[in-house]
Amino acid sequence: MSQRLRIALTALALCLLAPLGFAQGSASGWPTKPVRIVVPFAPGGTTDILARALAPELGKAFGQSFIVENKPGAGGNTGADLVAKSPADGYTLLMGTVGTQSINPALYPKMPYDAVKDFAPITLFAGVPNVLVMNPAKAAAYKITDVKSLIAYAKANPGKLNMASSGNGTSIHLSGELFKTMSGTYMVHFPYRGSGPALLDLIGGTMDLMFDNLPSALPQIKAGKLVALAVTSGERSAALPEVPTVAEAGPIKGYEASSWFGLLAPAGTPAELVNRLQQETAKALATPALKERLVSQGAIPGGSTPAQFTQFIAAEAKKWAQVVKASGAKVD
Numbered sequence: 001m002s003q004r005l006r007i008a009l010t011a012l013a014l015c016l017l018a019p020l021g022f023a024q025g026s027a028s029g030w031p032t033k034p035v036r037i038v039v040p041f042a043p044g045g046t047t048d049i050l051a052r053a054l055a056p057e058l059g060k061a062f063g064q065s066f067i068v069e070n071k072p073g074a075g076g077n078t079g080a081d082l083v084a085k086s087p088a089d090g091y092t093l094l095m096g097t098v099g100t101q102s103i104n105p106a107l108y109p110k111m112p113y114d115a116v117k118d119f120a121p122i123t124l125f126a127g128v129p130n131v132l133v134m135n136p137a138k139a140a141a142y143k144i145t146d147v148k149s150l151i152a153y154a155k156a157n158p159g160k161l162n163m164a165s166s167g168n169g170t171s172i173h174l175s176g177e178l179f180k181t182m183s184g185t186y187m188v189h190f191p192y193r194g195s196g197p198a199l200l201d202l203i204g205g206t207m208d209l210m211f212d213n214l215p216s217a218l219p220q221i222k223a224g225k226l227v228a229l230a231v232t233s234g235e236r237s238a239a240l241p242e243v244p245t246v247a248e249a250g251p252i253k254g255y256e257a258s259s260w261f262g263l264l265a266p267a268g269t270p271a272e273l274v275n276r277l278q279q280e281t282a283k284a285l286a287t288p289a290l291k292e293r294l295v296s297q298g299a300i301p302g303g304s305t306p307a308q309f310t311q312f313i314a315a316e317a318k319k320w321a322q323v324v325k326a327s328g329a330k331v332d
Contacts, residue, residue, distance in 0.1 A: 041076060057284035095263060122309065124261075129231045159187070164190050165191050178323055
């Protein structure tokens with residue numbers, strides 16, 4: 001082989017290997033610029049609260065800024081779709097929810113993204129119960145003091161109670177729809193673009209009640225701006241031990257509807273990045289400061305592996321599809 005041919009073949013080999021070396025280097029050197037965590041709801045809700053609790057922890061772990069960006073709309077679909085269609089380079093992540101990943105595919109007749117194929121699950125960040133809360137003045141005016149009196153009033157006044165939610169397809173919405181179905185009541189649903197705006201109208205008296213995520217409602221309950229009638233989980237919450245479950249408080253045996261929140265990346269994101277994000281998130285969740293912060297807000301810390309989170313999402317999708325069907329919930 002002539003020297004000229006050897007040089008030419010060596011140059012060709014280097015050209016072919018260069019993209020591989022670049023890809024590996026970019027993965028190992030990530031992140032070299034700020035990373036955004038998209039929250040598919042308005043500021044002030046539980047998804048936003050949890051994302052803002054995680055962002056600085058990841059920032060410290062990776063030595064780069066993690067910025068929370070709110071992209072509300074369509075029950076979380078707008079923000080989730082943005083992430084699904086973003087480059088799979090680790091710089092755009094989603095704080096997904098039970099709604100965006102498990103409920104919406106069964107509720108919306110046409111989805112802008114595939115909740116399974118378009119994402120790489122990273123880890124379950126936290127699970128939370130929802131809490132049935134009312135505007136105190138409205139509760140007093142209607143003589144509603146517990147779940148039983150709420151059901152009695154709703155049956156005697158069908159359509160008079162206004163039920164706020166953080167958006168169509170959210171667990172907050174479906175918790176209310178399931179309650180209506182199991183209690184034989186009718187309340188008018190008003191979807192918002194997140195818990196924050198819905199809570200403002202609930203506190204202001206425009207809305208009557210809401211099945212909100214506990215972390216976002218808890219400060220308002222403690223401040224006396226909302227009254228808690230029951231939590232939607234199977235057991236009482238350590239953050240509100242005096243508040244009964246819906247099943248305990250009323251004649252609705254077997255009622256249970258909780259929420260969860262997890263970190264996801266666009267499909268095709270290098271496994272190395274996914275695993276590093278999961279490991280650092282799990283480490284952060286194991287620290288006393290973050291763990292106690294979440295528990296005090298009524299959340300249950302997660303930290304599952306990508307494989308475990310993938311299986312969990314699949315099981316939740318099956319479960320919530322049955323809830324959507326049984327409740328007769330519609331996108332309105």
